Amino acid sequence: MTLTEPNATVHAPVPPLAERARNVGGSPVRDILAVTARPEVINFAGGLPAPELFDAEGVAEAYAQVLATDAARALQYSTTEGEPALRAALAARTTARRLPTTADDLMVTSGSQQALSLLATALLEPGDTMLVENPTYLAALQVFAFAGVRVIGVDCDEDGIDPDALDALVARERPKLLYTIPTFQNPTGRTLPADRRAAVAAVAARRGMWIVEDDPYGELRFEGERVPWIAAQPGAEDRTVLLGSFSKVMAPGMRLGWLRAPAALLRACAVAKQAADLHTPTVNQLAAARYLASRDLDAHVATVAAAYRERRDAMLAHLAGALPDGSVWNRPEGGMFLWARLPEAYDTTALLPDVVKHEVAYVPGAPFFAGAPGRSTMRLCFVTQTPQEIREGLGRLGRALRLSQRKACTAGGQA
Template identity: 85%
Template sequence: MVTVVENVPARSGSAPVPALAARATAIGGSPVRDILAVTARPEVINFAGGLPAPELFDAEGIAAAYRDVLAQVPERALQYSTTEGEPALRAALAERTRARGLPTGADDVLVTTGSQQALSLLATALLEPGDTVLVESPCYLAALQAFSFAGARIVAVPGDEHGLDPDALDALTARERPKLLYTVPTFQNPTGRTLPGERRAAVAAVAARRGLWIVEDDPYGELRFEGERVPWIASHDGAADRTVLLGSFSKVMAPGMRLGWLRAPAALRRACAVAKQAADLHTPTVNQLAAARYLADRDLDAHVAGVAAVYRERRDAMLAGIAEALPAGSSWTRPEGGMFLWARLPESYDTTALLPRVVEQDVAYVPGAPFYAAAPDPATLRLCFVTQTPEEIAEGLRRLGTGLRG
């Protein structure tokens, strides 16, 4: 019998326990998670989270998939699996990727425990402390955390309303000698913007010419409301041997299944598999088999189309009311898909300082400052439009306007 003693202070005269690793104290927690904890009250209209709408989950179809695999192959579903992932799921993911224009085989895919784990595996496999990572400005917050934990030096690439500037990327790459560029080119988190096709081709050309890895994160790309699909950076000439494409079921199936994947060149994929063995051995078998069964038995594309139609109505509701809610002189994005809208208030506003006053009105947003690798823009904020109904969005924007006006 083993007795575990936790959090017992050292007795008088005893030496203290060793300190935590410096990175564990230097890297802060997620402000988004902190805000969600504060605003968990049901009366709060929460524009802060990046949560898909739970009423749109195909709970019946997902439950049937779990029942089937547990009834038919319980000895496999409940057993250890290979680190790379269940063959049936890898094959299905490869087929979906091929159908979207990128030649992919099952062996090109590594299943991860959410695409967030893919970022951690890539940081482990690619980065030495002090290596430089280029990111968008602003950037997905959890990517900044993952690269910071690896000890990377993070440098923001300048851009505009269309995304990062390839000329600035070229200049920074020549000067900083970075190891990788991380980008969410489609319906970016936090801005909702989409990088145009010609810029994607230019990014691929810079990477090929300068010697740079590209990590292309695409959790939102299937949630398109309007406009034409823009091909992945990974599909452009010069990108095949240096681009890692990340995908996820969190926004299109269910985040609680914690299923993501990466498509990467062989040597890097193998290195990520070794890192995964050290992290969690493999992604839960039952979840992988249930997802594979769901893809075989159901039409995920049709389901996603239905979700996107609802999200479009909710985006439109936010766009319809935002001008009245925000102060004169504000600006905001008009995303063609995804989950987020990004706004900038006039120079005199600080959205971090204003948040407590806004929360008093039972509404919440995420201040923009934490999304910046360099000097933050304190007048920015992120609004998630998918979790509330159009009526709730209208009321939330009314409360937001009241809070901002003080």
């Protein structure tokens, strides 16, 4: 028997990655943004707020004040649940919107994306069943895929979740939770009406189910009346988690979100957060609290929403000339996204490489579906470009789609 020499190098294979890391793919939106990052591309693919509308002066002043007056605290560790001043300010804003809330009902997270991960850790076991709107937010689908759960899409129409379809699905599948973005949904931009919100809450109360209500876009309303949260509906009080974020109304780079949840679930999320990152950066939390105390965030949001409305209107004005006959699209009352469905012959995923050659981009709709994809759908973000850029970008999109149609007709004639 020959023993290995003491100094010999043995190259045994390393253990494999976890199965969830091998099986969960990256974000198609991020992949598209990497391909279309050239400045000449008019990009309707991203979900990025318009940077020229950030209140950079106000945010910088808030950081400067915090560091000038309380640097030792701002640069120190903090509590997992979040800085008391910020939680109190968030509770006051939530209460003013007719959902009574105290600071103890809230936890600050590193963006609402982290809140989703914490909830998946606290609520979901591998093999559990949960429901989402069909289609739904891509990064939420990633979180749930990592959790190893079975995700089922709920039938939706132009107003969102069909409560009767939801009730039947819950009775049959016994899901643990429903994840929903009821206001200016990503990717569709639709808003669930008040009567359907009450019906969704009633289903959850009757059948025994959690609701995770994600609201990153709700403050970006251009027209119409604000619709109360599902969390404010009778019967939803003990089973609804409400997620919020400063990313779309203050600055995404601050990575500040929050969750409002019943006490036992909030404690479980705090334990999960301790294991993840201990706490959200103290200086960012204190700067946000200072901003809320010294600036009028609502006035800033109104300015942003007015600009976004102008950009939405520009997109609506020029879509008919860009999309092929037979296409349909919605008219969102706020938010950042517009959803379009082309005739069934079009596959927006297959078309995208040729469209990008015309220096314009969108997100194909297929990856947003939990189940059978809508291959002829696309999401268009209307907030990042100016009205002039939107007009030019839709002109490029129209030319690209018409060229692809001619190519398909020519190929069909030669077949």
